[in-house]
Amino acid sequence: MTPDHSQLSTHNSQLTTHHSPFTPHNLPFTILITGGNGQVGFELQRQFAPWGTILAPTRQALDLTNAQAVDDYLAQHQPALILNAAAYTAVDKAESEPEQARRLNAELPAQLAAYAAKQGITLVHYSTDYVYPGNGETPWQEDSPTAPLSIYGQTKLEGDEAVTQSGAHHLIFRTSWVYAARGNNFMKTMLRLGHKRETLNIVNDQIGAPTPARLIAQISALAFTPHASRLTPGHSPLTPYLSSGVYHLATQGETSWHGLASEIFKQAAQRQVELAITPENTQGITTAQYPTPAKRPLNSRLALSKLERALGITLPTWQSQLALTLQEHLEHY
DSSP states (O other): OOSSSSSSSOOOHHHHHHHHTTOOSOOOEEEETTTTTTTHHHHHHHHHHGGGGEEEEOOOTTTOOOOOHHHHHHHHOOOOEEOOOOOOOTTGGGGGGGHHHHIIIIIIIHHHHHHHHHHEEEEEEEEEESSSSSOOOOOOOSSSSSOOHHHHHHHHHHHHHHTTOOOOOEEEEEEEEEEOSSSSSSSHHHHHHHHHHEEEEEOSSOEEOOHHHHHOOOOOOOOHSGGGGOOOOOOOOEEEEESEEEOOOBSOEEEEEEHHHHHHHHHHHTTTTOOOOGGEEEEEOGGSSSOSSSOSSSSSSOOOHHHHHHTTOOOBBBHHHHHHHHHHHHHOO
């Protein structure tokens, strides 16, 4: 078993068009979050609510596949900040739907970046470890050579390049193995299967860092949060304190999908979750034993030092973040 779930989010947001449920209606700034009902988009709404009025349009309010509709929406609402968490994330399906993937993963970011450049605002864009070739065992640096293995990875890379070349002030956060307390993701799939089945075969030769959507949103907000050492007169609250560029945003450490599943079952059992499976009954298999239409990278390790230095932080371990996310899921979902 290997995941083909959402890396970030689709554009099928189900939240209110003009005001997030987390947001007062009288704040001075307007923030557009695309993919607002996806895992990352939902968490971004919660984190950025203090900054301004959140726009998280539903698909009915804004069809992101329609370039003219996007232009019209931007002209009407004139956001002061854009957080682009929308993406075509069906990794295998993208192999047979390349144009649909390219629209959301490449053309939409290019369109948003062009608007941001023209208006002099910031675009925050979310990308993926799938832009790298996935070979070796060394963590990828932000300037490592890119060589995507799939249509999904290729179109995401095209989006990154369009944003970088747009002239807009931008932050591109490349992350890996995204999951959350809500939505469809690997953690929730494992809990569902582990409740019913006594054994599972799970891929053990793809290595990366599971990263919760909550952490991605928290770090995104931290990029806009003033620290005493970097306060500057006249700084806009919607201008980040990071220079434009690509940053890796993931948890510390590494594991395989098999290792992640085993840890999920271990932590769930510690919380008295009823399971048919035990961590010892998860069997590791190779990627070759679980063929999929899209090729997956074996090495999804991301070097984190650039972002840590820029923000003056140490990113948390994947195990500690799994514990927080699992607890949130059990308490609220």
